[in-house]
Amino acid sequence: MNVIEISGLEKSFGSLEVLRGIDLEVKRGEVVCVIGASGSGKSTLLRCVNLLEQPNAGKVLVHGIELTDPDVDLDRARRGIGMVFQAFNLFSHLCVVDNLTIAQRKVLGRDKAEAERVALANLEKVGLSEKANAMPAELSGGQQQRAAIARALSMDPDVMLFDEPTSALDPELVGDVLGVMRRLADEGMTMLVVTHEMQFAREVADAVLFMDGGVIVEQGRPAQVIGEPQHERTRTFLARVLNPVQAR
Amino acid sequence: MAVSKRQRAQIFRSFQYGLLVVAVAVLAIVADWGEVTNAFFNLDAAGTQVPDIITSALVNTAIYTVIGFAFGLALGLVLALMKLSSVPPYRWLATVYIEFFRGVPALLVFITLGFGVPIAFQLQFDLYSTVMLALGLVGAAYMAETIRAGIQAVPKGQAEAARSLGMSQGRAMISIVIPQAFRIILPPLTNELILLTKDSSLIYVLGLSRDEYDLTKFGREGLNQTASLTPILLAGLCYLVITVPLSYLSRYLERRSGRRKDAADTAAGLEVEA
Ligand SMILES: Nc1ncnc2c1ncn2[C@@H]1O[C@H](COP(=O)(O)OP(=O)(O)OP(=O)(O)O)[C@@H](O)[C@H]1O
Numbered sequence: 001m002n003v004i005e006i007s008g009l010e011k012s013f014g015s016l017e018v019l020r021g022i023d024l025e026v027k028r029g030e031v032v033c034v035i036g037a038s039g040s041g042k043s044t045l046l047r048c049v050n051l052l053e054q055p056n057a058g059k060v061l062v063h064g065i066e067l068t069d070p071d072v073d074l075d076r077a078r079r080g081i082g083m084v085f086q087a088f089n090l091f092s093h094l095c096v097v098d099n100l101t102i103a104q105r106k107v108l109g110r111d112k113a114e115a116e117r118v119a120l121a122n123l124e125k126v127g128l129s130e131k132a133n134a135m136p137a138e139l140s141g142g143q144q145q146r147a148a149i150a151r152a153l154s155m156d157p158d159v160m161l162f163d164e165p166t167s168a169l170d171p172e173l174v175g176d177v178l179g180v181m182r183r184l185a186d187e188g189m190t191m192l193v194v195t196h197e198m199q200f201a202r203e204v205a206d207a208v209l210f211m212d213g214g215v216i217v218e219q220g221r222p223a224q225v226i227g228e229p230q231h232e233r234t235r236t237f238l239a240r241v242l243n244p245v246q247a248r
Numbered sequence: 249m250a251v252s253k254r255q256r257a258q259i260f261r262s263f264q265y266g267l268l269v270v271a272v273a274v275l276a277i278v279a280d281w282g283e284v285t286n287a288f289f290n291l292d293a294a295g296t297q298v299p300d301i302i303t304s305a306l307v308n309t310a311i312y313t314v315i316g317f318a319f320g321l322a323l324g325l326v327l328a329l330m331k332l333s334s335v336p337p338y339r340w341l342a343t344v345y346i347e348f349f350r351g352v353p354a355l356l357v358f359i360t361l362g363f364g365v366p367i368a369f370q371l372q373f374d375l376y377s378t379v380m381l382a383l384g385l386v387g388a389a390y391m392a393e394t395i396r397a398g399i400q401a402v403p404k405g406q407a408e409a410a411r412s413l414g415m416s417q418g419r420a421m422i423s424i425v426i427p428q429a430f431r432i433i434l435p436p437l438t439n440e441l442i443l444l445t446k447d448s449s450l451i452y453v454l455g456l457s458r459d460e461y462d463l464t465k466f467g468r469e470g471l472n473q474t475a476s477l478t479p480i481l482l483a484g485l486c487y488l489v490i491t492v493p494l495s496y497l498s499r500y501l502e503r504r505s506g507r508r509k510d511a512a513d514t515a516a517g518l519e520v521e522a
């Protein structure tokens with residue numbers, strides 16, 4: 001069964017056509033990685049999945065609910081779609097545990113004790129139990145991103161969107177975050193991940209999409225797309241990402 | 249003759265010191281120190297002022313300021329949200345309001361509320377309501393712009409994260425954006441409180457009984473009774489007791505928020521690039 005179903009998706013900013021007809025399906029329990037050059041529209045695609053961006057054309061269905069239907073209750077639909085941002089976006093005025101409980105309480109109506117129980121369980125899962133009472137500014141980037149993942153998980157989503165979750169991190173902190181994501185995938189979470197981490201895509205993804213010029217140029221098993229790319233544009237992109245020094 | 253840059257700076261500095269010495273000397277010679285002492289530092293006159301200047305006038309000034317500030321803050325928040333509204337008429341209304349109340353003297357607002365409105369609308373406000381409205385209406389115009397700037401200074405990712413968790417736009421505003429905006433604008437709001445403290449002296453136009461006197465009115469009555477400026481000086485000192493700590497508080501908050509921002513920037517990496 002498809003958790004995410006996108007068809008004919010188009011999105012422009014003014015005269016700039018960023019997405020020019022995207023079709024995409026993500027099945028339950030699948031991990032799909034999106035790769036592509038900077039500016040190719042990867043973030044825009046992800047943000048169209050939970051309607052943070054309003055598409056110009058096309059359909060977006062999550063769990064069979066059409067989010068592009070103007071009458072749909074978006075706030076309700078978004079509860080089930082976790083999102084993790086490149087810049088973490090932890091609520092800077094709240095300590096870690098409050099970051100994890102506020103939406104549970106205000107959106108799901110859980111009581112304080114229940115919300116904190118869920119929050120602490122998720123912090124444990126991402127290895128941050130001892131930081132429950134820290135402020136976001138007191139955490140390293142890797143810790144902030146893991147807290148942000150735990151925040152999304154606390155809403156019990158059944159699909160998670162990741163937008164380059166490790167590209168704002170120092171190299172030595174990347175592994176912690178990828179480790180958490182890998183465990184999440186092993187537990188069967190449905191995930192749509194924009195990433196430049198080819199190793200992660202190769203080992204964890206069920207499918208890899210290469211985007212360029214607002215369309216999906218190539219898609220398939222990771223070994224195919226990353227290992228034996230069919231299109232010239234994919235090959236050029238991969239050469240640059242996999243071997244940045246030589247490609248110059 | 250060639251004068252180096254450094255020499256020129258030195259000459260200029262000596263000149264400034266010289267000017268200061270001359271000014272002090274002239275003041276010392278010209279002033280009649282007996283009269284000055286009598287006018288400003290008259291202990292008998294001071295004796296008639298205490299303790300009421302503290303227990304009544306200072307307290308009244310504080311109360312008038314706080315209620316005016318509280319009302320102004322609430323109205324200012326509403327105006328700020330109107331200015332950010334996607335419905336144009338709300339924006340226009342807020343703009344007209346802000347321009348109007350920033351453009352007219354607060355004194356006129358006091359007079360209008362004290363005399364015009366009661367006659368025109370057959371409404372009788374008590375003193376506290378009048379002060380709260382007058383100071384609040386004026387303060388709101390200034391605070392609205394500050395609050396709007398604060399809301400816009402909260403990174404967009406904060407509201408997006410809130411929406412992605414299923415919060416409605418209003419909920420994200422109340423629980424996430426506004427609390428952060430107020431942290432950002434705490435220093436300018438403190439300054440606004442200082443300005444309102446001084447504006448509260450305009451209450452004198454309303455006609456007060458003695459136990460309703462604020463600091464300025466109290467000082468002026470003292471001046472009439474004692475024929476000494478000492479009560480005015482005392483009233484001035486009482487204002488400073490309120491305003492100087494507030495201005496230090498404001499600067500402290502500013503430094504602290506500067507530091508916090510640095511820390512957040514380092515930790516969060518590339519907020520701008522995202
Ligand atoms: N809100 C916006 N307004 C105008 N233009 C935008 C907006 N968001 C994105 N764009 C433009 O759309 C294009 C695609 O942006 P997008 O962020 O989706 O790319 P990306 O593939 O995620 O790139 P990166 O790898 O750098 O994150 C870019 O040219 C960008 O400048």
Ligand SMILES: [Mg+2]
Nearest residue numbers: 042043044164
């Ligand atoms: Mg992006």
